[in-house]
Amino acid sequence: MKQLLIFIRKETYHIFRDKRTLLILLGMPMVQVLLFGFAITNEITNARIAILDQSKGEMSRNIIQRFTASGYFEIDENLQSLSDIERHFRQGKTKLVAVFPPQLEENMKRNVPAKIQLVADATDPNTATTLINYASAIIGRYLQEQSHGQAVPLAINTEVKMLYNPRLKSVYMFVPGVITIILMLMSAMMTSIAITREKELGTMEVLLVSPLRPSTIIIGKVIPYIVLALAMAAIVLLLGAFVFNMPIRGSLVLLIAECVLFVITSLSLGILISTRTETQQVAMLISLMALMLPTILLSGFIFPIESMPKVLQILSNIIPAKWFIIIIKNVMLRGTGFSFIWKETLILLGMAMFFIAASIRNFKIRLA
């Protein structure tokens, strides 16, 4: 026990004396959250659109005004004829053109179906779909208000309710993702580097010749990084909560406990990597290549797992991050308790046990 404390103290010196790495470690989560939160977003604001208003009536004016008032759109130009549309898109000035036909107002009054045409530049399909959805929603809401509860020509109206994230904020998706990736990468990479560094410097040999038990060496190495990883998780959570108003609806204790479990899983993966590698560079490369890409691509962080090919769906099951993202989204956004996530928790626990067992085995073989 005393030896363990001495070892942890030594490891803490290493961490705090390497100021540059420490700065990167604590700064990176902040930069990532802010980047993901502000820059990489599916929301579109102030998109430039063009209007071709042939009806020139009160209705079209009102709708155009709502477009600008929504904050999503900015009127770039009022077009004069249909032939302008093509020219306008080619110049790349706008992403969307709304065309109000000449008979719009008359048709509405006579209860004849009225058509407003939305033309989008689909070179970027996601943006085009999003813009069309925004515009349709604005027009739909206007028409509904106009009818004052009277029967609308189109008999069926769908009412959409977005649960847990009513404003469809992408931050809600990115914060859990960023926490997951940071915890995974930092834990696995930092431990694998910390252990291989001793191998490279030759101090590992001296430690192995000393009466220290291998388990003491590993636990002593890992504990400071658990603390560091949790500090990083806290930074991300605080930023999410205070900068992006991300809610934590479930129990905070449960959230922290799950974070600790995931950190331990990742750390044990890092130890496993370090038992198999001799240099820091190889350890870092393996951590990055073997962990980062699958974690980002297959965890459901960016790409929904449901829409992947069957093979990748099956493969995604062995990615620890997948299970942690499910857990963390449940706790933070849905506010569910442990009874809803015990299965995922158990899977992570099993993975951690497996990695720890495998690395202890490997570590001993190296000793022999």
Added chain:
Amino acid sequence: MLPAITADKLTKRFGDFTAVNQITFEVKKGEIFGFLGANGAGKTTAIRMLNGLSRPTAGKAQVAGFDVYRQTEKIKRRIGYMSQKFSLYEDLTVRENIQFYGGIYGLPLAEIRRQMKQLVAGLGMEPYARNLVKSLPLGWRQKLAFSISIMHNPEIVFLDEPTGGVDPITRRQFWEMIYKAANEGMTVFVTTHYMDEAEYCNRVSIMADGRIAALDTPHALKEQFHATSMNDVFLNLTRPGRQAS
């Protein structure tokens, strides 16, 4: 008196390659035993088998009276080791290194404090005790590393090329430290490239191609090979192309 180290046909193979081939020798207590050989002759592998880092493929060996196969934990408490690579933490201060290594060998705090004073004073490093090891010259670091490796008063200390890259004056001082430790009864097992250092040893063994080619006192070896210096003995035994006898 029981010998400090005995090796009987100790062998280590890596696949088809035999790094250490049936070496047999004894090291007496309190002796300075030189372990010579060209690069790749198997010196480091032999040391690693004796201090428990590597499991022998065949043969028998005892260190401090304990078996290297089954009693490595007991051996570890009784030996000190200074590896070929630098074995202190460069981003820790002199004091912190002493505290750390004293601590992992389970020395009581009071003992560590006493040793710290003595050790730092003995090396004349009082003004630098709170400096990072990284800032010290190589020779000082090696002397410090040696002092730390014998801090827990081991029965046997293994030194794997301890004076590599160190200037002649510091090497001289280093050997004075080794003599002092040996006079206090410690057994010193040292590998080296420097033939003048071989002359300082009580007995030397010269390894070539994984075998012990010769083993005796420096004086006897020189007579045996009609050489005037250990350098000539060494070249005679390890010259490329020569079959190990």
